[in-house]
Amino acid sequence: MSYQVLARKWRPRSFAEMAGQEHVLRALVNGLDSGRLHHAYLFTGTRGVGKTTLARILAKCLNCEEGISSQPCGQCSACREISEGRFVDLIEVDAASRTKVEDTRDLLDNVQYAPTRGRYKVYLIDEIHMLSGHSFNALLKTLEEPPPHVKFLLATTDPQKIPVTILSRCLQFNLKRLPAVLIAEHLQHVLDQEGLSYEQPALATVAQAADGSMRDALSLLDQAIAFGSGEVREQETRSMLGSIGRDFLFDLLDCLAAEDGEAMLKVVGEMGAQAPDYSEALAELLTLLHTLALAQTIPSSVTEDVPQRERLLALAERLAPEDVQLFYQIALIGRRDLPLAPDPRIGFEMVLLRMLAFRPQSAAPSAPRVKASPQAQAPEPSRSPEKQAKAPMPAATPPPADAQQPVSAREAPAPVSQPVAQPAAAASADGAAWFDTIDTLALKGPARALAMQCEWVGYSGGKLRLRLDPNHQHLRNPALEQRLAKALGEHYGEDLQLEIEMRAPEGAIPAQLAEERAANRRQAAVETINQDPNVAAMRDTFGAEVINGSIEPID
Known part of the structure; x- marks a missing residue:
């Protein structure tokens, strides 16, 4: 007997053998078991996901000699002939090769006649989007009011090209791309049944290359078996596909x-x-x-x-x-x-x-910097990283006025120990200073989001304590905390141990301060525009109005 390719040999013959597409199977099974049968079904989806296979199984369910059911017997003459592709009342048409209106009219001339052997005469039209406009028009009336003994099963990979007048007369089912995990499991089942040896990573590689198509996966598996002399190995499969390890x-x-x-x-x-x-x-x-x-x-x-x-x-x-x-x-x-x-x-x-x-x-290594007070933002003289002075910790008591001016590293006095604020006082007194500190850190993405949601609690004995609202628990993970601790350590010039307690903040957190500052800047921008003489002249001359919400401050 001649060899039969895996894609044909392992084509499902019942709904139970289908891999995936549960959303379509459920609707079809329930419709068949309850007797709610539509006269036209449209199956859409990419190549190799089961459109034609589902249509043939549905034709088998409709014409099984044991009766209409979602579980055809598979043994009667009608079931066997449909599986072998020689059932006289299943008319399969390739619309890609029969696009002319004359072909469609010839096909529909026999619609009026009763089925020869089966219960229904089933028209399976594949790639229906390839029909011409006149062909769709010829099909329209028959599709709307077909004889009771006729069912239309349509399949396409491009439903956008089908006229809406056709779509509205069909029950449409969209078949999804199959996930790679599901494809790999099916390939494993096939190889187990075939008695062939394989490596699991090789099946994952084939499933990934199939791009959601089970038929493509089985075809690639056939090729891999031939390439590996009856075995499916990862290295050989990657070599066959041109992929790398x-x-x-x-x-x-x-x-x-x-x-x-x-x-x-x-x-x-x-x-x-x-x-x-x-x-x-x-x-x-x-x-x-x-x-x-x-x-x-x-x-x-x-x-x-x-x-x-x-x-x-x-x-x-x-x-x-x-x-x-x-x-x-x-x-x-x-x-x-x-x-x-x-x-x-x-x-x-x-x-x-x-x-x-x-x-x-932010990824470039940055040396510790001297943090100037917000009241005195004078430019710092350039100096080498090793001569940088440590930045002061945020504290409840502001530093003396003379300490707010930038100094050279040679003249910088040793850091003076600041009194550690209690959590409640620090939350109210140090919120702005903590926010300014965050702005100087080389943090972006989730790590910055974590810092912006934390409230300053205090610092003592090399341990920096922050407070995070339990509603933002999702921001906590070891990697983000390690990045935040590293950035703070580089900023202050010493190794820090970060400790985050999960409690509701007692004062304003940096995220709230950022929103307040942004709102104040927007309000200032609105006032500036409203007081602008040119805007006032346009109001007086043209009756112009400033649109609310259209003014944004320029950074």
């Missing part, structure tokens, strides 16, 4: 974290020996950067089954979140522009070199 991607990110350009180009050279698809390599790098961003922001999202989890978490600790976000944006733009490069490898290397050359300003 995750080890290369981790090595590249390790080099970027160490700012080692020479080692990075060496890794690219090792990749080039495998003749990879560099566009696919950038796509996999984007996926890895996305996982890294999740690990840094929501550590619980990185479950135990994530490949190379330990190395992923270690890399998430080494790279700053700002770097990860910038790398993602550079890789995204680089993949878009890759076809414009004189050579794919050159384009790939330039993407990595941009990641190495450009860094967010």
Whole structure:
């Protein structure tokens, strides 16, 4: 017997064998079991997600000799003939090759006649969006009022091209792309039944390459089996697909974290020996950067089954979140522009070199700075980082007037111990000073959001205490607290231990102060505009009015 490809051999023959698409299956099963049958069904979705398969199973349910049911017997002559594609009352039409109105009219001439063997005469029209406008018009009347013995099953990958007059006469089901995890599980089931050996990462690679299509996944699996001489191995599968191993991607990110350009180009050279698809390599790098961003922001999202989890978490600790976000944006733009490069490898290397050359300003190491009082913002003379004086801690008692002026490091006196404020007093007296401190820190993203929601409590014995409202519990995680403690330590010039207590703030927090300051600036801008003589002249001359909410202060 000749070999039958996996995509045909493992095509589902009943609703129970379908992988995914539960939202469609539920509606069809309930309709069949309750006898609520529509005369026209439209299945939409990308290629290989089960549109034609569902239509054939539905035709089997309608014509099973055991009766209309969501579970056809599969043994009667009607069920067997539909499975084998030779049932006389199932008329399958490829609309892509029969687009003319004459073809549609010839097809509909036989609608009036009763089915030859089955209960219903079923018209399965695939890629119906390819019909011409006249063909749709010829189909319209029959589709609206078909004979009771006729059912229309329509399938398309582009429902936008179908006239709304056709769509309104059909029961429409949108089939989704299948998730890679579900595809990998189905491939594993197929290989277990076929008795073939495989590696789990290889199946994940095939499922990812299938891009949501089960048929594509089975076709790629057939190719992988042939490529591996009856075995499905990860390295061989990646070689077949032109993709690269995750080890290369981790090595590249390790080099970027160490700012080692020479080692990075060496890794690219090792990749080039495998003749990879560099566009696919950038796509996999984007996926890895996305996982890294999740690990840094929501550590619980990185479950135990994530490949190379330990190395992923270690890399998430080494790279700053700002770097990860910038790398993602550079890789995204680089993949878009890759076809414009004189050579794919050159384009790939330039993407990595941009990641190495450009860094967010906050990611650059910053030396401790002398913090001037808000009342005296005089420019500081330039000096070397090692001669910087420690910035004073926010305290309930303001520093003396002579201490508010910037001084050179050589003349800076030793820091004077400030009296530590009690939590309630510090919350009211130090709110503005704490807000000003946050503005000077090299913090962005979630770490800055955490600081802006914290209230200053006090400082003693190298321990800095903050208070966070329990409603913002989601901002607390070890990585963000470590970044905040590091930034504060660099600012004050000493190692700090950060302690955050979960209680409702007793005073204004920096986020509230920021909103108040922004509101005051907007109000000042509105008053400035209203008092402007040119605006007054336009009011008097043209009857102009200033639109409320349209004035914003200029930074």
